[in-house]
Amino acid sequence: MELTKNMGEQDRKIRLIAGVVILLWAVVAQSWLGIIGLILLGTAYVxxxxxxxxMKMDTLEKTD
Incomplete structure (x- = not known):
């Protein structure tokens, strides 16, 4: 199964930063909410x- 890329570079960077912050917070707080950070990191990676x-939307920059 091939995933269609639907995430622009700015969206990807925001998800990476948010994912790391949430994951670090969850580790310090020993919270299961770190799963959200992992999901953000995973979607940013792929x-x-x-x-x-x-929702049939994307944030990719269109080039003509």
Whole structure:
């Protein structure tokens, strides 16, 4: 199964930063909410967001 890239560079950077912050917080607080950080990091890594796919949207920069 091939994932369609639907995430722009700025969106990807925001997800990476938010994912790291949430994951670090969860480790310090010993919280299960670190799963959210892992999801953000995973979607940023593959550059595809399943929620965007369901909503038929993307943040990719279009080049002509």
């Amino acid at each position: 550059r595809s967001c399943p929620a965007y796919t369901l």
